[in-house]
Amino acid sequence: MLKIPKALITQVVLWFVFFDHSSFVETRVNLPYVNTGLKSYMICKPNSAAKVGFHLPRKMGGFWVPPLRFLECYYLAYKGTKLRALSLTIKKESVLKKFELSGKTVELEELVCLKKGCLALRIKGAQGLKLVFVVDDTPVWFSKRSADKLKLSLEKGFPAFKEEKHEGLIVFQTKPRLPWKVRQNRVEFSLSKQSVVYVCASPFGKKTVEKELRGLSFEKELKLKRKFFDRRYLKLEPKELGNLVEWLKTNLLWCVHRQEGIGDGVVAGFPDYPWYFGVDTAFSIPGLLFAGFFEEALRSFELLYRFASKNAWRVPHEIVTNGRIYNYGDLEETPLLVCSLWDIYTFTGDERFLKEHLEGATKMMFEHFSKDSLVPEGAGVMEDEQRFSGTKIDVACFGALAYRALSKIHSLFGDSATSKECEKRSEQIQNLVNSHFWDAQKEFYADTLKEGERITNWFWVSVLPLFTKIAPKDIANKVAKTALRKMWSHGLKVEKRKKTVMPVATSLFSIGCFNYSLNELGWMGVLVNLDSFSSFSPACFPEISNSKRGCFLQLWSAATTLQALCHGLLGLEIDQTQKKIALRPWLPQPFERVKFGNMRIGRDLIQLTLTKSGVIFRSKRGIYSIRESF
Structure with a gap:
C-alpha cells in the first residue's frame, strides 16, 4: 500500500469554494x-x-x-x-x-x-x-x-x-x-x-x-x-463538486471553434493557442465524451483526420486558423488520434463512424507510425527539451495503446488476422517499455532510449506506462512512489529540475494511479487541478497551475481533469456490443454520496449514485445495464 505523506495532503484543498454553476463574480479586475x-x-x-x-x-x-x-x-x-x-x-x-x-x-x-x-x-x-x-x-x-x-x-x-x-x-x-x-x-x-x-x-x-x-x-x-451552453448532460451532486464540473464543461465549450474553410474543432487555449492541435485535441476527446459533447468530439476528430489524410496519414501538431500547418506532427500525435477513434466508439456506440475511419486509422499506424520501425525514433511531446533525441517513452506508450485499440476495432468487424497482428505489435511495444525503459535502480521509467542506453531526464512522460496500463502492478507502485518523492510539487512537475506544474501531466498521472487502485494519490491530483480554477483568469482552468506564463485557459487542463475525476470515482468501462456497463466505484472523503446524472452513453442517459453501501444504477431508456464490478 502506497502511503501519502501528510505534508503533501495539507497542500490540497479538500473541500470546494461555494459559487454558482452559471456565473462567477470577480473583483480582481486586473x-x-x-x-x-x-x-x-x-x-x-x-x-x-x-x-x-x-x-x-x-x-x-x-x-x-x-x-x-x-x-x-x-x-x-x-x-x-x-x-x-x-x-x-x-x-x-x-x-x-x-x-x-x-x-x-x-x-x-x-x-x-x-x-x-x-x-x-x-x-x-x-x-x-x-x-x-x-x-x-x-x-x-x-x-x-x-x-x-x-x-x-x-x-x-x-x-x-x-x-x-x-x-x-x-x-x-x-x-x-x-x-x-x-x-x-x-x-x-x-x-x-x-x-x-x-x-x-x-x-x-x-x-x-x-x-x-x-x-x-x-x-x-x-x-x-x-x-448552446445549457447542456443537460453530466450533472454531479453534491453541488460543490457539481459546480466545478459545470465550469470544466464550460471551459471545453469555450474552446469549440468554427473556422471558415477549415471546419469545427476544439482549440488548445487562450490567449496564446486559439487554433487546432493534434495532441491537445486527442488528449481532450475523452473529456468531451464524459461531458456528453459527442458532436464536438466527432467533429474535432474528423478535422484532424481530414488533414492527416492529406499528409500521408501523419496527424499534424498544429493547424493555424488560416489553414497553415506550422508543424506537420510529432510522433505521438498519430497514435493518439487512433486511440481517440476507439474512445469515440466506446461512448457513442457509433459503428458507422468507426468503420468509416478504420482504414485511415490503420494506415496511420502501419504506413506512417511504424513505416520504418515498430517504434520510430524522434520527436515526442512538445514540452520535452530533449524531444528529438532517441526513442521516446511517450511515443512507445501511445503506440502500444493505439495498436491495442486497432486490434479491438478489427476484431469487432471480423478481421481476425489484422486484429492479431495489431495485438502482437502492442505486446512487443509493451515488452520494450518494461524491459528497456524500466530502470530498477532508479525505480522509474527512463524517458529516452538512445543507442541502447537508458536516459532519465526526470520528465513527466515517464509515468505514462501507468496511464496506458503497460506497467506491471509492482512496478506501477514503485513509479508512483518515486514520482511522489521526486516530481511532486502541488501537482506533477513537468521536469524534476524545474518548478513548472501542468494540470495535463497531473491528470494523466492521476488516471494512471486510479488504474492501479492508488486512489488516494489519484484523487489528490484531481484536487490540485480543481484548486487551480480561476488562478489566472476568472472561471478558467490554466495551462500551468503555478505560473501565469502559459495560457490562462487551456483545453486539455479542463478535459483531462474531468476525465480523471470521472475515471477515479467510477472506474467506468463500456461494452457497446453487449450494452453493458462495468464500474470500479470509489468514494473519497469527505463525500457520503456522489451522484452522476444524465451521463450520456450511446442513445441512453445513465444515472449513477455512489454511496458507502453501493451503487444505484438507472437507465433512462433501458438500453444499457450494469454488470458486476470488475
Missing part, C-alpha cells in the same frame, strides 16, 4: 478574461488595453475573428477619463462589467455572438458617457496573412473600416442611433441611458458582414448562447 462564440472571441482586461499573452504580449488580446484581430480594446470614458470596472461577472454566455460614477451604477454586458463574427455590448445607466473602440488589424500568430492598413468608410451612416489590400471589414451599428466620431484608429460613441452597440467583422468582406448584421438582436443572440 486579470484577463475570455468571452467566446464559435467564430470569434474577445480577450481583454477590464481596466487596461489587451496586453495579454505570453508569446506576443501586446498582440494577443482584443476582439478576434480569426485569422484577424479587429479591435485592440474598448473602454468607457467620462469627460476624457477612463472608468475603472469595480467587478465583472463571468457567465457562460457573456461578461457583465460594473462601473460606478457619482454614486450611480453603470452596467456593461459584453456578448460575443455564437455563430457570427460579431461583438454586442448592452450598456445601462451610461447617459453622458463615451464608449471608445480602439480599432486594429493584426493577423494571428503564425498566420501567413500579411498585416494591412484599415481605411475609414461608411456603411448606412455608421462607421466602418476596410483593409486596403485584403477584404477584411469591420462595421459598427447602434440602437438607438448614437452620435459618433472617429479620431485616427478610435471610434467614439456618445451613449444614451440604455444603448446597444454592435461590432461585426469578417476577414472575408462586405457580404459576410452584411449577412451577419441582418436581424442582429442582443436578446436573440443571448438566447442562442444560453441554449
Whole structure:
C-alpha cells in the first residue's frame, strides 16, 4: 500500500469554494478574461488595453475573428477619463462589467455572438458617457496573412473600416442611433441611458458582414448562447463538486471553434493557442465524451483526420486558423488520434463512424507510425527539451495503446488476422517499455532510449506506462512512489529540475494511479487541478497551475481533469456490443454520496449514485445495464 505523506495532503484543498454553476463574480479586475462564440472571441482586461499573452504580449488580446484581430480594446470614458470596472461577472454566455460614477451604477454586458463574427455590448445607466473602440488589424500568430492598413468608410451612416489590400471589414451599428466620431484608429460613441452597440467583422468582406448584421438582436443572440451552453448532460451532486464540473464543461465549450474553410474543432487555449492541435485535441476527446459533447468530439476528430489524410496519414501538431500547418506532427500525435477513434466508439456506440475511419486509422499506424520501425525514433511531446533525441517513452506508450485499440476495432468487424497482428505489435511495444525503459535502480521509467542506453531526464512522460496500463502492478507502485518523492510539487512537475506544474501531466498521472487502485494519490491530483480554477483568469482552468506564463485557459487542463475525476470515482468501462456497463466505484472523503446524472452513453442517459453501501444504477431508456464490478 502506497502511503501519502501528510505534508503533501495539507497542500490540497479538500473541500470546494461555494459559487454558482452559471456565473462567477470577480473583483480582481486586473486579470484577463475570455468571452467566446464559435467564430470569434474577445480577450481583454477590464481596466487596461489587451496586453495579454505570453508569446506576443501586446498582440494577443482584443476582439478576434480569426485569422484577424479587429479591435485592440474598448473602454468607457467620462469627460476624457477612463472608468475603472469595480467587478465583472463571468457567465457562460457573456461578461457583465460594473462601473460606478457619482454614486450611480453603470452596467456593461459584453456578448460575443455564437455563430457570427460579431461583438454586442448592452450598456445601462451610461447617459453622458463615451464608449471608445480602439480599432486594429493584426493577423494571428503564425498566420501567413500579411498585416494591412484599415481605411475609414461608411456603411448606412455608421462607421466602418476596410483593409486596403485584403477584404477584411469591420462595421459598427447602434440602437438607438448614437452620435459618433472617429479620431485616427478610435471610434467614439456618445451613449444614451440604455444603448446597444454592435461590432461585426469578417476577414472575408462586405457580404459576410452584411449577412451577419441582418436581424442582429442582443436578446436573440443571448438566447442562442444560453441554449448552446445549457447542456443537460453530466450533472454531479453534491453541488460543490457539481459546480466545478459545470465550469470544466464550460471551459471545453469555450474552446469549440468554427473556422471558415477549415471546419469545427476544439482549440488548445487562450490567449496564446486559439487554433487546432493534434495532441491537445486527442488528449481532450475523452473529456468531451464524459461531458456528453459527442458532436464536438466527432467533429474535432474528423478535422484532424481530414488533414492527416492529406499528409500521408501523419496527424499534424498544429493547424493555424488560416489553414497553415506550422508543424506537420510529432510522433505521438498519430497514435493518439487512433486511440481517440476507439474512445469515440466506446461512448457513442457509433459503428458507422468507426468503420468509416478504420482504414485511415490503420494506415496511420502501419504506413506512417511504424513505416520504418515498430517504434520510430524522434520527436515526442512538445514540452520535452530533449524531444528529438532517441526513442521516446511517450511515443512507445501511445503506440502500444493505439495498436491495442486497432486490434479491438478489427476484431469487432471480423478481421481476425489484422486484429492479431495489431495485438502482437502492442505486446512487443509493451515488452520494450518494461524491459528497456524500466530502470530498477532508479525505480522509474527512463524517458529516452538512445543507442541502447537508458536516459532519465526526470520528465513527466515517464509515468505514462501507468496511464496506458503497460506497467506491471509492482512496478506501477514503485513509479508512483518515486514520482511522489521526486516530481511532486502541488501537482506533477513537468521536469524534476524545474518548478513548472501542468494540470495535463497531473491528470494523466492521476488516471494512471486510479488504474492501479492508488486512489488516494489519484484523487489528490484531481484536487490540485480543481484548486487551480480561476488562478489566472476568472472561471478558467490554466495551462500551468503555478505560473501565469502559459495560457490562462487551456483545453486539455479542463478535459483531462474531468476525465480523471470521472475515471477515479467510477472506474467506468463500456461494452457497446453487449450494452453493458462495468464500474470500479470509489468514494473519497469527505463525500457520503456522489451522484452522476444524465451521463450520456450511446442513445441512453445513465444515472449513477455512489454511496458507502453501493451503487444505484438507472437507465433512462433501458438500453444499457450494469454488470458486476470488475
